[in-house]
Amino acid sequence: MSFDYDLFVIGGGSGGVRAARVAAGEAGAKVALAEEDRYGGICVIRGCVPKKLMVFASEYSTMVDDAQAYGWDIQPGAFSWDRFKGKLHAELDRLEGIYRKLLANSGVDSFDARAKLADAHTVELSDGRRFTAKHILIATGGWPTVPEFPGSDLAITPNEIFNLETLPERILIVGGGYIASEFAGIMNGLGVKTTQFYRGPQILRGFDEEARNVIAEGMVEAGVDLRLNTNVVEMREEGGKIRVIDTDGKEQLFDKVMYATGRAPNADNLGLEELGIERGRGGAITVDEYSQTGVPSVYAIGDVTDRVNLTPVAIREGMAFVETVFKGNPTSPDHDLIPTAIFTQPEMGTVGLSEEEAREQEPIEVYAATFKPMQQSFAGRAQRVLMKLVVSKASRKVLGCHIVAPGAGEMIQLAGIAVKMGATKEDFDRTVAVHPTMSEELVTLKTPVRTA
Numbered sequence: 001m002s003f004d005y006d007l008f009v010i011g012g013g014s015g016g017v018r019a020a021r022v023a024a025g026e027a028g029a030k031v032a033l034a035e036e037d038r039y040g041g042i043c044v045i046r047g048c049v050p051k052k053l054m055v056f057a058s059e060y061s062t063m064v065d066d067a068q069a070y071g072w073d074i075q076p077g078a079f080s081w082d083r084f085k086g087k088l089h090a091e092l093d094r095l096e097g098i099y100r101k102l103l104a105n106s107g108v109d110s111f112d113a114r115a116k117l118a119d120a121h122t123v124e125l126s127d128g129r130r131f132t133a134k135h136i137l138i139a140t141g142g143w144p145t146v147p148e149f150p151g152s153d154l155a156i157t158p159n160e161i162f163n164l165e166t167l168p169e170r171i172l173i174v175g176g177g178y179i180a181s182e183f184a185g186i187m188n189g190l191g192v193k194t195t196q197f198y199r200g201p202q203i204l205r206g207f208d209e210e211a212r213n214v215i216a217e218g219m220v221e222a223g224v225d226l227r228l229n230t231n232v233v234e235m236r237e238e239g240g241k242i243r244v245i246d247t248d249g250k251e252q253l254f255d256k257v258m259y260a261t262g263r264a265p266n267a268d269n270l271g272l273e274e275l276g277i278e279r280g281r282g283g284a285i286t287v288d289e290y291s292q293t294g295v296p297s298v299y300a301i302g303d304v305t306d307r308v309n310l311t312p313v314a315i316r317e318g319m320a321f322v323e324t325v326f327k328g329n330p331t332s333p334d335h336d337l338i339p340t341a342i343f344t345q346p347e348m349g350t351v352g353l354s355e356e357e358a359r360e361q362e363p364i365e366v367y368a369a370t371f372k373p374m375q376q377s378f379a380g381r382a383q384r385v386l387m388k389l390v391v392s393k394a395s396r397k398v399l400g401c402h403i404v405a406p407g408a409g410e411m412i413q414l415a416g417i418a419v420k421m422g423a424t425k426e427d428f429d430r431t432v433a434v435h436p437t438m439s440e441e442l443v444t445l446k447t448p449v450r451t452a
Contacts, residue, residue, distance in 0.1 A: 013041020015314030058189025341409025349412025
């Protein structure tokens, strides 16, 4: 049977664009891609890139005081949201242009339209056009959700935070995951009076407990009003502001309320049910180890599959898909020991098992150090740093590495290589310390602080 395309990709985010480019450019496939919104997806347009730029902007708030402590005659100024927002959106436009150019240069046909499956080999665009393809790849990502309660329609999500007309004076951020906690630090750093509600006992559930505690402590020290075991009961508009009633019966007025309590796979109205493509927990597209759905011609990668919802993972899944389908090299994406950075303030880098996960698995030793970093300590700031290794007693392998410190994301990328290679505690010990640095603590931890 003859098809219009060898591959049709639905979704122009990082995973879909990479798969399309490599299939066309390296494997010589005839490829098309449809995107209903902006190219670059959540990461480039509404996620990691603009968020990290906002993190950078917010961190300058402490730099004037630090510079003065180091002898610089610098006076504080004011943050201009308008000036920053203009540059931010210009940068996002530039990056989207690069994505479009990369696709064009690889020979991919791009369609600015919504697409759905008409059958196992046919894609239908929102303008009515239909194209056939030997293989179809769904890479439509995820979308933030807001639970329903009285006044929930007054909430914004992380999607809207980059487009605010003005910076609010007071904001409530609801959620305890990394997105909520990152934005609490960002808003606080930009001078917004920031409150964070989380319904659980501690933010960043699922990460190492000791690291979570250090981050929460640092956020509170920096000025975030962190309210644990607290949730919203009702919201109502009042004089251009939002009155929030919480589970403690307390009422407060905020200019904005942002919900970052979860994301749902963006898989509705794609024609999946009509083809019998299975969807699992939360509506995620069910795929096998090669990202293939129950319909052999249809594959899915990235957040829409709800496996590991990280941009670099979606890219790896896209590459593995091309290896499997177009290069004759069946490849399953590796989801084990993925290093992760959380751009809270203080920042966290983590790879491998938390202490809690590891001690359920086998007997362990825990090596850890907390201290005040030299640069901040000299300037009179007191945020603690944590360097932590979780080690198997039997094999001596480092099962987990957890860093809470300025630049933790940069450090964990390199530590992740060692952990992925199966480095032992003795491999770390044999490595000469780089002095004076924070990261030298990782190779000078001699005595376990506890065993389990």
